[in-house]
Amino acid sequence: MGADERAVGSQLNLDAVLDRCRCGDELAWESLVRSYQSRVYGLAYHYVANREDARDLAQDIFVKVYKNLRKCPDANHFLPWIFRIARNASIDHLRRKRARPPSSQVSEMEVNSIADCSSDPEKHWLMEARRGLFRRALRMLTRLNREMIILKEIQGLTLEEMTGILDVPIGTLKSRSHRARLELAEKVLALSQGQEGAGL
Amino acid sequence: MSCSDLAERLELVLGEQLRDNELTALKAHVEGCEKCRDLLQACRGKQTLEQADSLVGEVLARTSGSTCSRVRSMLCDHVDQSLHEDNAALVQEHLNYCSSCTQLARVLEESAVALPQMASLDPGPLFTSSVLAATRSSQPPDKWALFLSHLSLVFQRPHFSLEAAYVGALLVFLVFGGAPVSAVGGVASAAFAGFQLNFAKVVRDTPAGLSDTWTDLYGSCENQLEGKIKATQGAVGRALETLQGSAEQLRAMSDEHLLKHAAALFQDATEKYEEYSRNLGSTEGSEDRPEETAE
Numbered sequence: 001m002g003a004d005e006r007a008v009g010s011q012l013n014l015d016a017v018l019d020r021c022r023c024g025d026e027l028a029w030e031s032l033v034r035s036y037q038s039r040v041y042g043l044a045y046h047y048v049a050n051r052e053d054a055r056d057l058a059q060d061i062f063v064k065v066y067k068n069l070r071k072c073p074d075a076n077h078f079l080p081w082i083f084r085i086a087r088n089a090s091i092d093h094l095r096r097k098r099a100r101p102p103s104s105q106v107s108e109m110e111v112n113s114i115a116d117c118s119s120d121p122e123k124h125w126l127m128e129a130r131r132g133l134f135r136r137a138l139r140m141l142t143r144l145n146r147e148m149i150i151l152k153e154i155q156g157l158t159l160e161e162m163t164g165i166l167d168v169p170i171g172t173l174k175s176r177s178h179r180a181r182l183e184l185a186e187k188v189l190a191l192s193q194g195q196e197g198a199g200l
Numbered sequence: 201m202s203c204s205d206l207a208e209r210l211e212l213v214l215g216e217q218l219r220d221n222e223l224t225a226l227k228a229h230v231e232g233c234e235k236c237r238d239l240l241q242a243c244r245g246k247q248t249l250e251q252a253d254s255l256v257g258e259v260l261a262r263t264s265g266s267t268c269s270r271v272r273s274m275l276c277d278h279v280d281q282s283l284h285e286d287n288a289a290l291v292q293e294h295l296n297y298c299s300s301c302t303q304l305a306r307v308l309e310e311s312a313v314a315l316p317q318m319a320s321l322d323p324g325p326l327f328t329s330s331v332l333a334a335t336r337s338s339q340p341p342d343k344w345a346l347f348l349s350h351l352s353l354v355f356q357r358p359h360f361s362l363e364a365a366y367v368g369a370l371l372v373f374l375v376f377g378g379a380p381v382s383a384v385g386g387v388a389s390a391a392f393a394g395f396q397l398n399f400a401k402v403v404r405d406t407p408a409g410l411s412d413t414w415t416d417l418y419g420s421c422e423n424q425l426e427g428k429i430k431a432t433q434g435a436v437g438r439a440l441e442t443l444q445g446s447a448e449q450l451r452a453m454s455d456e457h458l459l460k461h462a463a464a465l466f467q468d469a470t471e472k473y474e475e476y477s478r479n480l481g482s483t484e485g486s487e488d489r490p491e492e493t494a495e
Contacts, residue, residue: 026332026336029332029335030328030332033328033331033332034328037323037327037328037331038320038321038322038323039319039320041320041321041322041323041327042318042319042320042321045321046318054321054323055323055324055327058323058327058331059327059330059331059334062331062334062335063331063334063335066335127314130310130314131314131317131318134311134314134315134318135318149315153311153312153315153316154315154316154318154319155319156316156319177276178273178276178277181276181308181311182272182275182276182304182308184311185304185307185308185311186304188307188311189303189304189307
């Protein structure tokens with residue numbers, strides 16, 4: 001359970017919030033958006049790798065969620081449900097964008113992680129640089145391995161939840177899980193050794 | 201001391217039984233001779249990590265092969281501490297000597313901490329308000345709106361089944377509703393000809409790959425429509441024949457009934473006329489008689 005869900009849980013049960021959202025309660029909807037916006041934005045960013053695009057995409061994802069609130073399952077399945085919408089929207093976005101590639105790549109350092117609000121700027125910079133390395137390595141993986149890392153290792157979904165999102169048998173996911181982690185570690189190692197070799 | 205002297209006195213060197221002057225000469229020689237230095241370290245079991253790695257690697261290459269791939273297949277479980285303790289001990293022993301696997305294990309350990317921290321990213325202070333503004337204008341659809349959207353999907357054209365239903369309904373209307381019965385054959389044929397014309401146009405405008413499919417579809421529809429029209433014409437013809445027979449029968453029945461009725465009326469009128477005549481005759485006789493009496 002992330003910080004966002006804890007915030008919802010501490011004030012109001014997620015099931016109750018969803019029920020009130022379905023009845024058109026704007027305050028409940030605002031609470032839901034505030035609770036999940038960083039997770040949805042984070043997921044969209046890992047797919048599209050661009051801050052502005054990810055923000056627009058996250059907004060579209062929430063509009064889709066709002067329009068489909070009646071189809072929304074119970075609280076236990078809400079996170080996989082919203083991630084499935086986010087993932088499909090991200091893939092659609094990437095398909096649309098494939099025809100017109102981005103004019104400039106946003107620096108990895110521009111992305112601010114909520115998890116790290118360290119007061120030490122140097123430590124914060126080093127950690128963010130290291131995360132940037134992980135993001136670059138993530139983009140070097142195959143699509144399935146990348147999605148495995150995004151959904152399982154970053155977003156913390158279970159393999160059972162991921163089968164519904166990726167439409168891949170659970171056996172395939174199990175065998176892929178360790179391979180994806182290992183591949184990512186190898187890429188990170190190669191990138192960091194390359195940086196050290198370049199004197200960075 | 202030379203290299204051969206060292207080799208001869210190696211047992212004494214390892215047993216630390218050299219005299220002081222011999223020990224000083226040994227140290228002086230070892231400082232300048234890398235080969236003898238390595239030999240002494242190896243004999244004393246004080247190999248460097250690289251030396252040990254190299255030696256083990258050579259042995260494994262000549263025997264069972266490299267174990268790095270086997271260790272890497274278990275490395276994630278080792279980092280997650282979900283590996284069986286026997287395997288964990290062997291993997292750990294491998295990691296003590298294999299620098300590349302050790303580095304990989306360190307990155308895996310780091311990723312287990314760093315990746316979950318990347319789950320949440322700050323979308324900025326204005327994000328929530330922009331989402332709320334975007335969703336405020338689009339209220340969630342109620343049941344009636346959902347029903348209407350589904351209905352619009354049903355009527356969304358082109359749907360071949362719907363087109364066929366339209367043509368069928370048109371035919372039924374023309375045959376039974378909007379045209380005189382005598383023109384059944386003509387109207388049906390005209391509708392069918394119109395259908396043929398439209399279909400030919402569709403086939404002509406369709407890409408070549410789909411043309412055969414359209415033609416097959418058209419052929420089956422043509423056969424079915426022809427059959428339906430013939431069946432309808434037959435049914436209408438039979439109904440007309442039955443109607444005509446019934447009319448003639450009715451007319452015959454009506455004629456007979458009218459004749460009987462007319463005969464009855466005629467007989468009744470005749471009887472009434474005779475009675476009237478009789479009454480008239482008796483009245484004239486009674487009126488003459490008093491006058492005769494008075495005379």
